Amino acid sequence: MGKTITEKILARAAGTKEVSPGDYIEVTSRCFFIPGSTRHVGLADKVFDPKRIAWVDGHTGSTASNQAAQNRSSGLEWAKRVGIPMENIYALGRQGIEHMVAADNAWARPGEVFFEGNNGHTTALGAFGAFAITLSYGSAAYMMTGKTWIRVPDSVKFIMKGTLPKGVYARDVFEYVLGQIGPSACPGMVMEWVGPLIDEMDMDARITLTDLALFTGAWTGIINPDQKTIDYVRTRTDEPFEPLVSDDEARYAKVFEFDVSNLVPQIVPPPKRYIVKNVTELEGTPINRGFVGSCANSRMADLRLAAQVLRGKKLHPEVILNITPGTVKIYQQAIHEGLVDIFIDAGCLIASPNCGMCWAANTPLAAADVCISTGTCNYPGRMGSKDAEIYLGNPALAAASCIEGKIVDPRRFL
Amino acid sequence: MDNLLSGKAWVFQGILDVDWEICPYETLRQLREKGVPVTYEELGKYCMTKVDPKFPQKVQKGDFIVGGENMGYGHDHDHACMSIKGAGVGAVLCESTNANFLRNCIEHGLPLVEVEGINKIVETGSDLQVDLVDGYVKNLGTGEGLRFKPFPQFLLDMLKDGGLYPHLEKQQSKQ
Numbered sequence: 001m002g003k004t005i006t007e008k009i010l011a012r013a014a015g016t017k018e019v020s021p022g023d024y025i026e027v028t029s030r031c032f033f034i035p036g037s038t039r040h041v042g043l044a045d046k047v048f049d050p051k052r053i054a055w056v057d058g059h060t061g062s063t064a065s066n067q068a069a070q071n072r073s074s075g076l077e078w079a080k081r082v083g084i085p086m087e088n089i090y091a092l093g094r095q096g097i098e099h100m101v102a103a104d105n106a107w108a109r110p111g112e113v114f115f116e117g118n119n120g121h122t123t124a125l126g127a128f129g130a131f132a133i134t135l136s137y138g139s140a141a142y143m144m145t146g147k148t149w150i151r152v153p154d155s156v157k158f159i160m161k162g163t164l165p166k167g168v169y170a171r172d173v174f175e176y177v178l179g180q181i182g183p184s185a186c187p188g189m190v191m192e193w194v195g196p197l198i199d200e201m202d203m204d205a206r207i208t209l210t211d212l213a214l215f216t217g218a219w220t221g222i223i224n225p226d227q228k229t230i231d232y233v234r235t236r237t238d239e240p241f242e243p244l245v246s247d248d249e250a251r252y253a254k255v256f257e258f259d260v261s262n263l264v265p266q267i268v269p270p271p272k273r274y275i276v277k278n279v280t281e282l283e284g285t286p287i288n289r290g291f292v293g294s295c296a297n298s299r300m301a302d303l304r305l306a307a308q309v310l311r312g313k314k315l316h317p318e319v320i321l322n323i324t325p326g327t328v329k330i331y332q333q334a335i336h337e338g339l340v341d342i343f344i345d346a347g348c349l350i351a352s353p354n355c356g357m358c359w360a361a362n363t364p365l366a367a368a369d370v371c372i373s374t375g376t377c378n379y380p381g382r383m384g385s386k387d388a389e390i391y392l393g394n395p396a397l398a399a400a401s402c403i404e405g406k407i408v409d410p411r412r413f414l
Numbered sequence: 415m416d417n418l419l420s421g422k423a424w425v426f427q428g429i430l431d432v433d434w435e436i437c438p439y440e441t442l443r444q445l446r447e448k449g450v451p452v453t454y455e456e457l458g459k460y461c462m463t464k465v466d467p468k469f470p471q472k473v474q475k476g477d478f479i480v481g482g483e484n485m486g487y488g489h490d491h492d493h494a495c496m497s498i499k500g501a502g503v504g505a506v507l508c509e510s511t512n513a514n515f516l517r518n519c520i521e522h523g524l525p526l527v528e529v530e531g532i533n534k535i536v537e538t539g540s541d542l543q544v545d546l547v548d549g550y551v552k553n554l555g556t557g558e559g560l561r562f563k564p565f566p567q568f569l570l571d572m573l574k575d576g577g578l579y580p581h582l583e584k585q586q587s588k589q
């Protein structure tokens with residue numbers, strides 16, 4: 001019987017011939033990423049293999065909030081104590097959003113499982129054809145024992161067709177799909193994205209697509225690796241890896257099919273994550289804060305898009321736009337390409353790479369603020385005060401709205 | 415924790431976000447900023463208060479929260495599981511859930527069971543009995559019941575020991 005890429009990866013990781021949805025298996029991964037903010041890390045006095053672990057100062061970066069100083073200090077002390085090698089410690093100066101650092105350095109590879117501490121958006125790395133999940137509260141136990149339990153998930157196939165119209169991007173595709181299928185469409189399942197649209201997407205776009213999987217209830221997202229995936233990983237590691245892909249006859253719990261040819265830019269108004277609208281329905285809504293960043297949209301493609309909109313323009317005088325590159329490498333590349341000049345000339349704030357503003361760890365919102373954000377979610381209090389309002393959209397939508405001081409259709413600016 | 419659980423049902427409709435309806439993330443942030451220890455008991459004071467402000471005072475130890483689809487929506491933020499456990503809830507029943515919420519609940523020693531159709535046979539105030547080993551939930555008032563797939567033994571043991579870390583400690587002390 002045909003198997004999905006997820007079933008194949010999990011069978012390999014469990015050291016067994018094949019697995020099916022509902023099976024309970026025990027799995028070890030090649031590496032484990034610890035965000036510096038992961039709690040209970042101190043419970044692991046002794047780790048099963050410190051060489052396999054990377055510690056990343058990603059959630060808070062260089063900001064002062066969320067007890068950053070104490071967490072950083074005790075986190076680094078713990079990392080040294082348990083013997084994590086220095087080259088695996090991405091402390092400030094080498095930092096970034098955890099799974100963005102993992103992507104930059106090919107820690108997640110096709111055909112493998114990838115585990116991370118507290119961060120549900122580890123799923124971004126499913127774009128590399130890996131089964132990428134957070135172990136959350138179970139992280140410390142994993143580091144002590146080197147094993148975790150997995151109940152093999154069902155997969156949901158998303159067949160994506162059509163050509164993206166101008167001004168519509170991977171972020172819009174995900175939000176549109178979420179709005180159509182709802183918040184409970186894929187509980188505990190894997191969103192597997194296939195089709196000509198996916199084949200056309202570059203790695204940055206694919207990362208956006210798999211990053212947000214959990215908002216449909218999915219455990220993770222995944223994309224079958226192709227030459228683009230292999231080339232990307234090959235430029236970042238010489239170590240061997242063996243990609244796996246779904247069989248044609250693989251079984252799926254559900255199959256959805258979408259044609260994106262007539263999509264318009266999407267926007268998610270507050271306070272519900274899963275009510276998605278066309279931007280045209282909300283044009284004119286005043287905003288005073290903006291954010292381009294988060295693991296959903298902080299890569300080069302996202303920064304280039306924001307720069308395309310902001311080139312030669314100035315922000316609305318009452319708007320503050322925080323642009324946070326995903327990692328220090330991405331930040332450096334943005335400088336080399338002249339993007340940072342464009343941002344600064346427009347009046348933007350460039351923040352030190354980290355999750356930051358997405359979860360109020362950086363330039364948080366006050367009660368009266370209304371923010372257009374490329375962050376991952378918009379529940380009350382996510383980015384600061386519970387009375388602030390958060391709209392979610394793609395980087396062009398965020399940048400264009402910050403020029404006008406209100407929600408606008410970004411296609412006018414492209 | 416017994417394998418046979420009894421208590422009253424508290425039914426909550428709609429999407430219950432771990433960072434809002436179940437226990438606001440903002441509350442967690444404020445506790446940390448004030449230096450208040452983040453314990454099960456402390457978080458329990460805020461359980462479901464965005465939906466029912468008096469829930470923590472009304473719920474009795476061992477009662478059940480009954481949810482709908484994708485119980486525990488959103489991020490893998492386990493403070494929500496701690497809040498439910500801290501309020502004294504004995505188990506969570508739901509139509510479906512996501513893997514992060516399921517794992518976090520079980521690893522915190524809080525049983526979470528997916529029972530398709532549970533909302534058809536239960537309402538707030540129903541007296542329920544849940545058999546985790548046999549895989550059966552019964553409304554003692556109406557006599558109606560539903561079967562569910564029981565957890566494998568290792569998860570039943572983990573729940574019995576009070577969660578992943580007590581379970582690990584017990585295993586390691588045996589060696």
